Amino acid sequence: MTQRILCLWLPHWPIQRLVVQRPELRENPLVLYTTHGSRGKRVWACSRKAREAGVKAGMTVAEASALSSVVSSQSHIELWSSEEDQMRLKELAEWAERYTPMIGWQTISELPWKMTDGLLLEVGGTAKVLGGEKHLAQKILRDVQLLGYHPRVAVADTPGAAFAMARYATSVRDPIRHLAARAVPPEDGRTSEDGKPIGALWEGLPIEALRLEADTIALLHRLGVLFCRQLRALPRASLAARLGEHPAIRMAQLTGEIAEWIEPHRPPPEFRESYQLEYPTACRRSLDAFIQRLLKQLTEHLRQAGQGAIRLLCRLNSADGGVLDIDVGLFRPTISANHLWDLIEMQLEQAITPAAVRQIVLEVMVSTPLRQKQGELFGGDLRCPRELGGLLERLSSRLGREAVLQVRLRREPLPEETFAEQPAAGQAARNLGGQPAHGPLERPLFFYHPPRPLHVKVMKTGDPLRIQWRSTRLGQAWQQVAQCWGPERLETSWWRGPSVRRDYFRIETNSGERFWIFHRLIDNRWFLHGAFG
Incomplete structure (x- = not known):
């Protein structure tokens, strides 16, 4: 099957990303x-x-x-973050998997390429069942616009041609370009869907459309070569001798003479089962039977591989292009088809089933090796009892994975950043990030977030002598510090941006109360961060 590539280009991607994240900056x-x-x-x-x-x-x-x-x-000025750009692009790729599983921003070829301001989608297989390529391109354009972005879209036979058309053959008024035939040299004589000859579109492309290095483009400009037609007219032997192999390779990739494939942003799932219905149906009883049959096949493959499912995706594709995703997260790995069906059924009862389902897909998104453990005669593993795991899995299926959370420890210097929340079900690893480096009596049980400002009088050594905090607990009077332990220096790493440096003290007042306070060195201010007991 000939591949068909849809290029989703997002002009000025860093700015678009920032505006979608912070809509209040849109007019600035x-x-x-x-x-x-x-x-x-x-x-x-x-x-x-x-x-x-x-x-x-x-x-x-x-x-x-x-x-x-x-x-x-x-006006708003801030430091550009390439990591944030890449993370948001990955999130957009995961969102766009509803159109095709083959999606990414890098290519695999003799001369690979990475797109930093858009995505590449292989739509050769899915476009046929989603209304055709032109309809799919229009739908993707509208859906991405609803997310707040301003994309351009082009469909062609190669990643190079799709990128070139999206980048240099579209405009704000005409944001879609669809090539119904291959991007071949002018003498082929074929036309695109809008009636323009393929050769005319190809010849009108500037040199920048070939994805060459900036130095090579600058050299070509100095030589007076501004368009692809001018470069193509040069003898290939002398072209490689003077400019290297890259220009010739890029032209061959654009026309399809050298194969170039999309590198998926994540590999396809190892365990996957699907069923294509001959006649689309909305009958719930029939759909339940098909899903249970697929679950038995899937769990058998898992059993043979010695793997257990931690996260399962059940996708129902309807005949009109609608998609219903059922995301099942588990607290412990399982190969029980009945247990997985119980969790899927809970969500099916609450979901609105598409009018007529034409395809059912089951994918194990996260799996882990199954471990056999001998049961105990008296009692069991108190850290993760079977009843607790079952309860978490049912709550996650009923309320959603993001509604049932657990705390994960992080190795961060600042106390307020030493933990993060994550879904309790559907996580491959249970490692909490290692044991804390401090003892149980060195950190308070109660934290103030954000830290409360303090008035502190210090001794010559810098240790706190008296504290005052406006609260009903401490009152307005100064309290004497009876005992003090510290300082304990906590500071962030230099690569994290502006440095944060604090000296922490554990203190006991003359009333017997114990607090955790710190001295912020950058502005010489004191804060209350926690209380013991």
Whole structure:
């Protein structure tokens, strides 16, 4: 089957990502900067309002700030985060799996490529059952727009052609480009769906559409080669001798002469079962029977591999393109088809089943090796009893995985960042991040979040002597510190951004109460962070 690639391009992706995350910044001139060593802080990306004020990539932040302030006093400037861009792109890829399981931002080929401002989707198989390629492209465009983004979409036979069309053959008014035939040289004579010859579209592409390195593009510009048709007219032998192999490879990838595939952002599940209904049906009894049959096949494969399911996805695809996902998380690995069916049935009872289901898919998203453990004659494992696991699994199925949480310890220096919440069911690992480095009496049972400001009088050594805190518990009077233990220095690592440095003290007042306080070194202020007992 010939692959068909849909390229979802998100112009000015860092800015779009920031605006979707923080909608209150939508009307402000936005500037994202990065640090370039001796060149200082330079603009990496900017919003339309900032560009209208004269801001452009590469200029200094000071110059950009002066220009954007002329347009609005509400201009926003912050450090660009490539990690945040990549994380949000991954979240978008997971969301887009409703259209195809083959989705990513990197390619596998003789000369690989990574897309940093969009996604590549293989729609050759799914487009046929989702209304056709053009209908699917329009649907993806509308759905992504509903998320708050402004995408461009193109469909072609190769990742290179799809990217080139999305990037250089679309516009705000015409955000979709669909090539019904291969992006081949002009002499082929075939046309795209809008009636334009494929060769005309191909020839009109600029050199930048070939995904070449910036140095190579600059050299080609100096030579007067601005379009793909000019580069194609050059002899390939002399082209490789003067510019290296990359230009020739990229042209061959664009036309399909050299194969290039999408590298999925995550590998397809190892354990998967599906059933295509000959006649779509909405009969609940029939659907239940099909799902139970697939569960028996799936759990048998798990048993043979010595694996147990921790997280299972049941997907019902309807004939009209609708999708119903049932996400089942488990506290302990299982290969029991009956147990999995009980959890799926709980969610099916609350869900709105698509009008007519045409396909049922079961995928084990997370699995772990099954471990046999000899039972105890008296009692059992108190840390994870069977009843507790069953209760958590049923609650997660009834209320949703995100509604039943557990605490996971993190190795972070600041106390307020030493834990995080995660779903109790559907997690592969139960490791809590290691044991804490401090003793049980060195940290309070009750924490104040955020820490409460304190008035502190200190001795010459820097230890607290008296404390005062506006609260009904401590009153307005100064309290004498009877005993003090510390200081314990806690500070963040240099790569985490602005340094946070604190000196913590465990104190006991003359009234017998014990508190955990800290001295913030950056501004010489004191805070109450916790209470013992």
